[in-house]
Structures are given as C-alpha cells and as structure tokens.
Amino acid sequence: MENQARMMLGHIGLSGLSEEDVGDPDNIRKHHSLGQPQQDIGDILQQIMTITDESLDEAQARKHALNCHRMKPALFSVLCEMKEKMALGIRGIQEEDGPDPQILRLDNMLLAEGVAGLEKGGASAAAAAVAVAAGASPSDGSLQHSEYREKLAQIRQMYHAELEKYEQACNEFTDHVMNLLREQSRTRPVSPKEIERMVGIIHRKFNTIQMQLKQSTCEAVMILRSRFLDARRKRRNFSKQAAEILNEYFYSHLANPYPSEEAKEELAKKCSITVSQVANWFGNKRIRYKKNVSKLQEEANMYAMKTAASASSQASQGNSPATPNSGTSTHT
DNA sequence: CAGTATGATTCTGA
DNA sequence: TCAGAATCATACTG
Numbered sequence: 001m002e003n004q005a006r007m008m009l010g011h012i013g014l015s016g017l018s019e020e021d022v023g024d025p026d027n028i029r030k031h032h033s034l035g036q037p038q039q040d041i042g043d044i045l046q047q048i049m050t051i052t053d054e055s056l057d058e059a060q061a062r063k064h065a066l067n068c069h070r071m072k073p074a075l076f077s078v079l080c081e082m083k084e085k086m087a088l089g090i091r092g093i094q095e096e097d098g099p100d101p102q103i104l105r106l107d108n109m110l111l112a113e114g115v116a117g118l119e120k121g122g123a124s125a126a127a128a129a130v131a132v133a134a135g136a137s138p139s140d141g142s143l144q145h146s147e148y149r150e151k152l153a154q155i156r157q158m159y160h161a162e163l164e165k166y167e168q169a170c171n172e173f174t175d176h177v178m179n180l181l182r183e184q185s186r187t188r189p190v191s192p193k194e195i196e197r198m199v200g201i202i203h204r205k206f207n208t209i210q211m212q213l214k215q216s217t218c219e220a221v222m223i224l225r226s227r228f229l230d231a232r233r234k235r236r237n238f239s240k241q242a243a244e245i246l247n248e249y250f251y252s253h254l255a256n257p258y259p260s261e262e263a264k265e266e267l268a269k270k271c272s273i274t275v276s277q278v279a280n281w282f283g284n285k286r287i288r289y290k291k292n293v294s295k296l297q298e299e300a301n302m303y304a305m306k307t308a309a310s311a312s313s314q315a316s317q318g319n320s321p322a323t324p325n326s327g328t329s330t331h332t
Numbered sequence: 333c334a335g336t337a338t339g340a341t342t343c344t345g346a
Numbered sequence: 347t348c349a350g351a352a353t354c355a356t357a358c359t360g
Binding site for chain 2: 237238284
C-alpha cells in the first residue's frame with residue numbers, strides 16, 4: 001500500500017532531488033551554470049526515479065530539508081506554471097460515468113437470491129421461492145431446504161465479510177492517498193480537484209474488485225441453486241403402500257378421478273408425500289390410463305375387487321366406507 | 333444393458 | 347389457473 005501510493009505519486013513529486021541538491025543550495029547554482037541543461041534534466045530525472053528505492057526515513061528527512069529550503073517558493077511557482085500547462089491534458093478525462101449497469105444487475109440478482117438483503121428473511125424467502133419453483137408444498141420445506149439455506153447463509157456471510165474488507169481497504173487506501181497528497185501539496189501544487197480525481201480513480205479500481213466479488217458470489221448461488229434443484233429432480237419411486245393407496249382412490253373414482261384439495265391433502269398425509277406429488281401422480285395416472293385402457297383394465301378390476309372386499313368386510317363390522325364408490329361399477 | 337415404469341417438468345389450450 | 351399432453355430423467359426389471 002505504502003509503495004503503491006508512492007509509485008502513484010512519486011513521479012510528479014519534488015522529493016526526487018538528491019541530498020546534495022537539496023541540502024546544498026550551491027549545487028543548484030552549479031547545475032544552472034554548467035550550461036548543459038539537458039544533462040541536468042537527465043540527472044534530476046535519474047534522481048526522481050531512484051526515489052522509490054529510498055527508505056521512508058530518508059524521504060522524510062529529504063522532504064523536511066526541502067520544505068526549509070530557501071529556494072522552495074521559487075521552485076513552487078515554477079511547478080505551478082508547469083502544472084498550468086499540463087492541466088489542459090488532465091481536464092480532458094471524463095469524471096463520472098454514472099452507476100455501472102452491470103453492477104446494478106448483479107446487485108439485483110444478489111438481492112433476489114437473498115444474499116445482499118438486510119436480514120435472513122431474504123435467504124429463507126429465496127429458499128421458499130426455490131421450493132415453489134420445484135413444486136413442493138411449504139410444509140415439507142424445512143427439512144429439505146435446511147441444507148440449501150445453510151449453504152446460502154455461508155455464501156452470504158462470506159460475501160459480506162469480503163465486502164466489508166474491501167470497503168475498509170478502500171477507505172484506508174483513500175485516506176492514505178489523501179494524506180500523502182495533502183502532505184505533498186506543501187511542496188508542490190496539488191489542487192482539491194486533483195485529490196478528488198485521485199479518489200475517484202481509487203474508488204473505480206475498488207469497484208471493479210467489488211464487481212468481481214459480486215460476480216463470483218452470483219455464480220456460487222447459481223451453482224448451489226442448480227445443484228439443489230437437480231437433487232430434487234432425482235426421482236424416488238413412492239412406497240408400495242403409497243402406490244396402493246393412490247391406486248385404490250383412483251380406481252374407486254374412475255368416473256371422476258379428480259380428487260378435491262381436501263382429498264389430495266388426505267392422500268398426501270396417508271402416503272407421506274406432498275400434495276403436489278399427489279397432483280402429479282393423478283395427472284400422470286389419468287393420462288396413462290387413458291392411453292392404455294385395455295392394459296390397465298386388469299389393474300382396474302383388481303382394485304375394484306379389492307375395494308369391494310374391504311367394503312363388505314367393513315360393512316360386516318358395521319362400518320361404512322369413508323369415501324363414496326362412484327366409478328367402479330361402470331368399468332368391469 | 334435395453335426396455336419399461338414412473339415421478340417431475342414444461343408447454344399448450346380452454 | 348388447471349388439466350392434458352409431451353417430454354425428460356431416473357429407477358426398476360428381466
């Protein structure tokens with residue numbers, strides 16, 4: 001950081017003059033009386049270039065010597081003059097280009113994913129959104145989404161830690177550069193605009209770093225999300241018992257195999273699956289039955305007989321069936 | 333390992 | 347918005 005700042009500023013600073021130049025006023029006279037201005041400029045440039053090799057203490061001593069030098073006001077005015085000419089070139093640079101659309105996009109994405117939001121609500125909301133996208137009921141969410149939420153929280157934590165680190169580093173660096181410039185303004189002309197410009201440059205640099213952080217965070221969330229959805233996509237056959245229950249209901253309501261919300265909920269509870277899984281099952285079953293009536297007729301008969309048997313046994317025990325047996329008789 | 337079964341997803345039309 | 351239809355992806359079976 002220290003060196004970077006010096007490198008950024010050193011090339012225009014006066015502190016490049018060597019000890020003998022600054023310490024001994026005669027040297028300046030000597031250089032001027034040599035009648036070889038090009039050689040002198042070369043020397044000075046050489047000295048300027050070696051500034052970065054010096055220790056901080058040396059530089060401080062040199063600066064102090066320079067500040068006390070009786071030629072300083074004259075040098076300062078010369079530098080002001082030079083700067084006036086140079087400033088024309090600097091002014092051409094555009095200052096602000098408004099908020100970066102890419103950063104905005106990334107911010108929105110992170111907000112939507114619950115990474116950049118205020119509290120954990122964002123993360124759970126995102127998890128719920130994933131649950132809805134995956135067609136699951138909210139009731140089965142807590143168990144299956146806990147892992148997702150945990151990972152998301154990890155990403156979130158890392159993101160915020162890094163962001164804070166970058167912000168801190170940016171502020172520290174800005175402070176440091178501003179102090180350096182303020183310090184230098186005693187020996188060379190440094191306008192507030194220039195300081196502002198330098199701060200702008202630093203902020204832009206840190207913004208690009210921040211954008212990279214946001215980009216990789218987005219990537220991580222996307223990977224996590226797709227992995228989570230892929231995991232849900234992995235199919236497990238329902239248990240034999242669940243299939244029995246669903247088939248029984250289907251064939252006993254063959255004339256109208258569209259269970260109501262309440263019926264679906266009950267079936268879901270009985271089969272230990274979600275309501276949407278019940279809906280999926282009925283959707284699949286209806287279409288597949290229709291496509292293959294002749295083949296599934298056998299299955300229909302089997303379930304019809306089974307239902308009849310259980311109904312009669314229940315009747316003999318004095319219990320009435322819980323669900324009406326509407327469709328079986330038409331399909332024998 | 334190929335063919336089939338099955339749960340889930342996506343698209344379409346009413 | 348919902349059901350049907352097509353399709354995908356995986357599990358199961360001979």
